[in-house]
Amino acid sequence: MSALFCTTTARAFIRSTNLRPGTRRLAVRTLSSSGGEPEQTTESAPPPPEETWEDVPQDFYDIIVSGGGMVGAAMALALGSDPVLLGRKILMLDGGPRRVLTQVPDSFSSRVCSLTPGTVQLLQDIGAWDHINKMRVRPYKRMQVWDACSDAMITFDRDDLNEDIAHIVENDVILSGLMQQLDGMQGLVNVMFDTKVKGYKLPSKAADGEESPWARVILEDGRALDTRLLIGADGPKSLLRQTANIRQMSWSYSQAGVVATLKLSEPTVNNVAWQRFLPTGPIAMLPLSETHSNLVWSTSAEDAEMLLQMQAEEFVEAVNSAFWQDYKREAAVDSAVQTVQSILSTISPGGTSARQLPPSVSDVDEDSRAMFPLGLGHSTQYVKHRMAIIGDAAHRVHPMAGQGVNLGFGDVSCLRQVVSDAEAAGEDIGSVDRLLEYETKRQQAVIPMMAAIEGLHRLYSSDNPALVLLRSVGLQFTNAIKPLKNEIMGFASK
Amino acid sequence: MHACKLCGRMVSVVLRSNRASLPRFNVVLNSTSRKTSVRYYNSTAYTSSESMTESGTKQKKTSINPEEVKKFNALASKWWDTKGELKGLHSMNRLRVPLIRDTLMKQHRVSRKSRPLEGLRILDVGCGGGILSVPLAKLGAQVTGLDASEEAVKAATAHMAHDPSLKDTLTFTHGTVEDLVASEVRDYYDALVASEVIEHVDALDDFVGSSCDLVKPGGSLFFTTINRTNQSYYLAVIAAEYIVGVVPRGTHNWNKFVSPEELKDELRANNCHPRLIHGMFYNPFLNHWNWTGSTEMNYALHAIKDASEADLKKD
Numbered sequence: 122m123s124a125l126f127c128t129t130t131a132r133a134f135i136r137s138t139n140l141r142p143g144t145r146r147l148a149v150r151t152l153s154s155s156g157g158e159p160e161q162t163t164e165s166a167p168p169p170p171e172e173t174w175e176d177v178p179q180d181f182y183d184i185i186v187s188g189g190g191m192v193g194a195a196m197a198l199a200l201g202s203d204p205v206l207l208g209r210k211i212l213m214l215d216g217g218p219r220r221v222l223t224q225v226p227d228s229f230s231s232r233v234c235s236l237t238p239g240t241v242q243l244l245q246d247i248g249a250w251d252h253i254n255k256m257r258v259r260p261y262k263r264m265q266v267w268d269a270c271s272d273a274m275i276t277f278d279r280d281d282l283n284e285d286i287a288h289i290v291e292n293d294v295i296l297s298g299l300m301q302q303l304d305g306m307q308g309l310v311n312v313m314f315d316t317k318v319k320g321y322k323l324p325s326k327a328a329d330g331e332e333s334p335w336a337r338v339i340l341e342d343g344r345a346l347d348t349r350l351l352i353g354a355d356g357p358k359s360l361l362r363q364t365a366n367i368r369q370m371s372w373s374y375s376q377a378g379v380v381a382t383l384k385l386s387e388p389t390v391n392n393v394a395w396q397r398f399l400p401t402g403p404i405a406m407l408p409l410s411e412t413h414s415n416l417v418w419s420t421s422a423e424d425a426e427m428l429l430q431m432q433a434e435e436f437v438e439a440v441n442s443a444f445w446q447d448y449k450r451e452a453a454v455d456s457a458v459q460t461v462q463s464i465l466s467t468i469s470p471g472g473t474s475a476r477q478l479p480p481s482v483s484d485v486d487e488d489s490r491a492m493f494p495l496g497l498g499h500s501t502q503y504v505k506h507r508m509a510i511i512g513d514a515a516h517r518v519h520p521m522a523g524q525g526v527n528l529g530f531g532d533v534s535c536l537r538q539v540v541s542d543a544e545a546a547g548e549d550i551g552s553v554d555r556l557l558e559y560e561t562k563r564q565q566a567v568i569p570m571m572a573a574i575e576g577l578h579r580l581y582s583s584d585n586p587a588l589v590l591l592r593s594v595g596l597q598f599t600n601a602i603k604p605l606k607n608e609i610m611g612f613a614s615k
Numbered sequence: 616m617h618a619c620k621l622c623g624r625m626v627s628v629v630l631r632s633n634r635a636s637l638p639r640f641n642v643v644l645n646s647t648s649r650k651t652s653v654r655y656y657n658s659t660a661y662t663s664s665e666s667m668t669e670s671g672t673k674q675k676k677t678s679i680n681p682e683e684v685k686k687f688n689a690l691a692s693k694w695w696d697t698k699g700e701l702k703g704l705h706s707m708n709r710l711r712v713p714l715i716r717d718t719l720m721k722q723h724r725v726s727r728k729s730r731p732l733e734g735l736r737i738l739d740v741g742c743g744g745g746i747l748s749v750p751l752a753k754l755g756a757q758v759t760g761l762d763a764s765e766e767a768v769k770a771a772t773a774h775m776a777h778d779p780s781l782k783d784t785l786t787f788t789h790g791t792v793e794d795l796v797a798s799e800v801r802d803y804y805d806a807l808v809a810s811e812v813i814e815h816v817d818a819l820d821d822f823v824g825s826s827c828d829l830v831k832p833g834g835s836l837f838f839t840t841i842n843r844t845n846q847s848y849y850l851a852v853i854a855a856e857y858i859v860g861v862v863p864r865g866t867h868n869w870n871k872f873v874s875p876e877e878l879k880d881e882l883r884a885n886n887c888h889p890r891l892i893h894g895m896f897y898n899p900f901l902n903h904w905n906w907t908g909s910t911e912m913n914y915a916l917h918a919i920k921d922a923s924e925a926d927l928k929k930d
Contacts, residue, residue, distance in 0.1 A: 181779070204727075204728040204729060205728045205729055206729065207727075207728070207729035208729050208730065209729075334777055544729075544753075545713075545716075545728065546708065546709065546712050546713060546716075546750060547708075547712050547716075547749065547750025547751060547752075547753040547754045548708070548750060548753075552697070554697055
């Protein structure tokens with residue numbers, strides 16, 4: 122009995138040390154960077170009032186996923202379907218409304234993704250793929266990539282067109298599929314929509330190593346939610362990342378991406394994805410159905426504006442000529458490419474396929490044209506005590522390789538595994554020691570991919586004959602070496 | 616009196632039972648004159664060999680003053696700094712928690728992956744700051760952490776105070792296994808864990824005897840400790856304490872290290888049967904433990920108490 126009193130008084134005193142000014146206040150302040158700068162205030166994160174941990178009545182969750190986009194929803198779903206985490210309180214929150222397609226619209230949305238087999242596997246594991254598949258997906262079997270400045274080209278396919286290499290799925294469909302599966306998981310995963318976050322408070326791992334209290338989410342409506350692990354899936358301008366003072370290396374390309382839904386001149390099997398590297402940027406046509414394809418055209422910001430303003434016929438003509446038109450060539454490059462081609466065809470006859478032309482476009486869907494800015498972003502850290510960032514919040518790439526969202530889904534897979542392992546070992550799931558495994562593994566996957574994409578971007582952004590020669594010959598050789606192509610496909614299929 | 620830096624052991628034989636969930640202990644709370652057995656927990660640097668008898672039942676002072684609280688916090692931080700002095704114990708969890716978890720899951724045929732140890736009672740002897748007790752409690756078990764060091768128990772209690780989910784499954788008690796036995800706890804625990812403890816114990820036979828008493832028939836005992844070999848002298852004592860410095864000096868007395876054969880003999884003498892022994896190896900540079908084939912250095916041992924009621928204990 123006396124000892125019971127002891128314990129409660131001890132607890133009270135531990136808590137009261139929280140209130141003692143000058144010591145515990147440090148834990149209340151957000152994490153500062155190694156330079157010890159004070160927290161930067163941005164418009165979206167006004168300095169929170171100096172409250173102590175006990176003042177505000179709070180709800181407690183084991184894991185909170187902030188952000189209900191494709192990656193955030195997949196994260197919540199992955200955690201909720203993990204048997205080791207059964208019984209943990211999981212919450213996903215999003216500032217916007219719940220978006221579910223009650224029925225698939227006749228027209229296609231112009232925001233689509235190419236989902237790698239790795240991503241499809243994840244979506245199958247978490248039970249969302251069935252919903253997505255029932256709505257609308259388009260698998261494709263081959264990808265042809267070629268240069269405007271030379272005749273070099275490369276095709277990727279698997280097992281002589283007997284197997285799909287990836288799926289084109291509209292973003293709305295992906296999100297709907299995830300939401301439908303989440304609906305079926307009430308009780309396992311809590312979901313809050315129209316819930317705007319005012320700010321975050323992260324505990325610092327105090328210098329004396331004492332395990333600190335929870336991470337806190339402060340909502341616009343004044344509520345506070347405490348959690349063991351706060352996962353930020355809140356996009357490239359992530360508030361959580363900013364709050365944690367994680368430095369990000371980023372730049373914006375002077376390019377913008379134009380998307381549209383194209384109607385093909387005549388119905389075709391349409392199981393090939395096309396991408397041509399123009400001097401101004403790559404243009405890609407991705408199959409959606411036998412009659413329609415999706416356009417992703419990365420070009421200069423001014424050109425992008427112009428494309429959006431054009432009449433439909435003009436736009437269609439621009440697209441067709443971008444794919445079909447012959448650009449000016451350097452004679453030297455052309456002859457070099459031809460020489461290499463003949464060498465390669467003697468070494469591996471039939472090993473290099475002929476270049477095909479994409480289907481011609483007859484119309485563009487009304488109101489389907491849109492543009493979005495392109496940039497690159499990479500965070501120096503993905504985790505800190507009690508927080509982790511996934512998806513675009515952690516990394517952002519050029520769309521040319523169709524990898525952006527797949528990297529995000531890769532984060533989901535990895536983080537789920539790490540959290541599950543920690544929980545199975547009775548560890549604190551918010552402990553940075555274990556979370557660092559996620560950061561390491563993902564950086565090992567993301568950084569090479571980003572470097573490759575950035576490299577390609579720079580290589581193909583110029584029409585300098587020397588570079589053209591280099592990349593053309595390089596492309597031809599790569600196209601001829603099947604094992605190398607398989608490696609590349611494997612790299613891009615995770 | 617000074618606490619062993621690594622495990623906080625002191626000579627103190629007062630039982631501090633403090634939880635209503637273990638009703639048998641209430642007997643001890645109220646008694647002021649009872650026979651206490653003397654237990655020496657020695658470490659070479661600290662020659663604390665006092666024995667505390669009847670006068671040793673000091674009542675825990677209930678007025679906690681800020682100085683003490685500061686000390687609890689400092690102690691708590693020492694135990695729970697995963698990169699600090701005791702980081703080797705934290706990283707050892709990567710081996711011992713799965714070992715205990717998987718063994719008990721198999722034994723009790725648990726297929727559920729979440730909170731698999733739910734419903735099992737575990738006693739963590741020499742729990743220190745609760746480094747092993749907390750993960751076991753998080754896996755669902757009813758865990759009692761037992762330590763002879765009052766400071767360690769206070770630090771452990773302080774540390775877990777902020778996590779509401781542990782409130783009902785984890786309790787820390789100041790005392791020894793002999794105290795529990797003396798208060799007539801018998802055949803109570805599904806598992807007893809004595810990790811990095813027996814190399815600090817003087818009378819191994821009494822310790823093992825009491826431990827076996829406390830475990831249910833058919834229950835498990837888990838030990839991790841250091842073997843008494845030349846290799847362990849050079850590596851675990853000289854290198855670890857004086858050269859690399861991953862273990863505080865004077866922590867270990869090589870003469871007290873326990874060989875697997877000794878431990879197995881003691882267990883068999885108490886109707887407990889060794890089932891598994893496996894070597895462990897610590898890489899101090901990476902702070903990483905591995906299972907290894909050799910038991911020359913560290914090893915883990917799992918034994919099961921006879922299911923039959925043949926409790927022919929020597930008294």
